[in-house]
Each structure stands twice: as structure tokens, then as C-alpha cells.
Amino acid sequence: MLISIAYILLLGLLFGYICKLLKLPSLIGMIVLGVLIGPSVFNLIDSSILNISSELRRIALIIILIRAGLNLDIKDLIKVGRPAMLMSFLPACFEIIGMVLISTKVFSFSFLDGALLGSVIAAVSPAVVVPSMLRIMEEGYGTNKSIPQLILAGASVDDIFVIVLFYTFIGLSIGNSVSLFSFIKVPVSIFIGILIGILVGYILFKYFDKVHIRDTLKVIIMLCVSFVLVTLEDKGLISFSALISIMVIGIVILKMKEKLAIRLSLKFNKLWVVAEVFLFVLVGASVDINFAFTQGIKPLIVIIFSLVFRMVGVLICLIKTDLNIKERLFCMIAYTPKATVQAAIGGIALSMGIASGNIILTVAVVSILFTAPLGAFFINLTYKKLLIKDII
DSSP states (O other): OHHHHHIIIIIHHHHHHHHHHTTSOHHHHHHHHHHHHSTTTTOOSOHHHHHTHHHHHHHHHHHHHHHHHHHOOHHHHHHHOHHHHHHTTHHHHHHHHHHHHHHHHHSOOOHHHHHHHHHHHOOOOHHHHHHHHHHHHHHTBSGGGTHHHHHHHHHHHHHHHHHHHHHHHHHHHHHTOOOHHHHHHHHHHHHHHHHHHHHHHHHHHHHHHHSOOOHHHHHHHHHHHHHHHHHHHHTTSSOSOHHHHHHHHHHHHHHHOHHHHHHHHHHHHHHHHHHHHHHHHHHHHTOOHHHHHHTTTHHHHHHHHHHHHHHHHHHHHTTTSSOOHHHHHHHHHHTOOOOHHHHHHTTHHHHTTOTTHHHHHHHHHHHHHHHHHHHHHHHHHHHHHHSOBOOO
């Protein structure tokens, strides 16, 4: 096992660095490495690690959510207003609808399998979008109309919305029954999750504020609390969305004491360096190359088709805004990259024995390899041409 961990971390960092030199997202190199050292090619990863890969990816997802909460200032959503609220869920809904329509034809999926696949693919990648938007804000492009802020705020909530839908559809797939009550439970579980997150976040803040402990210990406590919340949801002891609760904990801490949130966010950023390597290498290792090749261009067809629906959703969100055609086009481009969430949840359906799981994982990986580099490339290529630079 130890040598496998060494392969994953050292080679993962190396492959990621090579991709950066080639002006590609580092996660592409990590996924490629995972395919190479996984069971389909050289089989260099110990089976004991592969057996717990779904749990390791889940830990990475928890880290993603905590980081999102610690950096998601509700004031940004309020400042941008209606477009940001719509961008947080409407493009994803359009993409899921598009995926349902095309996957039922291409893969002969049921409506539920198509919705499950759509909920995997629909999330925007913070690994690609966040650094790009922060750099654009620093350079002063589009900030007079809050365009980078709009994309950042909308994308942060978009991920959570899609993840909650995914686990809802997973639950329906396992239960083999779909009813109106099942869908009514979604907003209820989200609402209860928000309440629990506010309560736990407030308790943690008060503890951190009164008891002097190192920030590293605070990070460990937050992770352990998150693990407990996820376990409570899994066991069905409380019907709530643990993922929402985890993110809300970060939001509460940010609201109560911004300096503390910034310090904790820096700690989680360092933790993410290791989690990111494991996440993308292991998702690459989960791919069955022989099966993927049998699908031909089908995954690419469904991805492109669903992206068109997503772009239509973005356009609808921007109706009655003061953005011109070029600025709206940039928003459409910036909302296309996929990576982090797809890697975190793409293999869950397969690990749970759902019949469509192999196809879902294959499409998830193809979506990362196709949209992450292209999205990053076109964001960098177009922002100076499509956005107006502010005059200071």
C-alpha cells in the first residue's frame, strides 16, 4: 500500500506539473496517470486502496464543500442579485434535461438513469473556474458589471445544488421507486440541512472563539463533525442533506468572523493539495479502458448536446441584465468546464452496483478530459476580447 501511495502522490504531482507546463489544467495529468497505473493498464495501485477509493473521493468532496462554504460570502449573491440566484441552479437544470433527452436515445437509459447521469455532469468545476475568475478580477476585466463575481457566486451554489440532486437520484435508483413524495423530500432535506448547518456552525464558532486551540486542530474538528453528519444521513437517522449542512457550517463561520474563515480556508487549501491528487488519480484508475473504447464517440455526443442546453440556461439567466452580447457569450463559455465534482461523484453509481454505473463513470471522465482543458483555454483566450477592462 505504501508504494502505491508514493506512486499516486509523486507521479500525480509530476504529471500535474507537466500539464501546467503545457498550459493545461493539472487535473488532466492526474487522471491520465490514474488510467496508466490503474487496473486497466499497469495495475500498480494496491487493491486495498482501490477498495476504499469511493470513501477517499468522498473525503475529497467534503473538503471541497467546506472550502466553498468558507469562501462563499452571501453578500456576493445579494450584490449580484437575481442573475446569480438563477445561475446557481437554472443552467444545471437545463443540462440535466438535455442529458435525459439525449441519453435515453444514445444509451437507451431510463428517465431516472438519464437524470442520474445529468446530475453527475451538470456541475461547474471550481478547480478551473475559481482561479480563472480571481485572475480576471485582479486584472479588472468585467468587474464594473460584476461578471466574474456573478460566475463565482453562481458556480459555488451550482455545485451544491447538483450534488444534492445526485444523491437524491441515487436514493431513488436504489429504492427502485419514484413518487411525488420522493421529490418533495428534496427541498425539505435541504431546508433541514441548512438549519443543522447553522446550528452546528454557530456551536463550532463559539467553541473556537472561547477555547484557544491551533487552526490545525480546528480543521480536524470540522472534518470529524462533517464525517459524523454524513454518517447520520447515510444511516437515515435524520432526513437531511449533510452536504448542505457541511457547506453552511463554513458560511456561518465566515459570517461570524471573516479572519478566522480566511485562516481556516488557507489550511483547507493545503489539505486540498493532497486530496486533489488522490481524487483525480483514483477516478482515472476507476475507468475501465476496454469498456470506454466500446462506447466510441457516444459519451462525447451526449456531453456536447447537454452543454448546448446548459448554454441556453445561462442565456435565460441573463435576460433583463445590462450585459451585452459579448459579455453574455463569455458567461456561457465560463460555465462549461467540468472536473472536481465529476471526479468526486462520477464513480459512486458504479461502486453501488447501479447497472448504468460504468457508462456514467465513463461519461464523467470524458467530460473532464474534454471540457476542462477547452474551458480553461477559451476563458483565457476570450476574456480580454469579450469583457471591458475597468478604468481606474
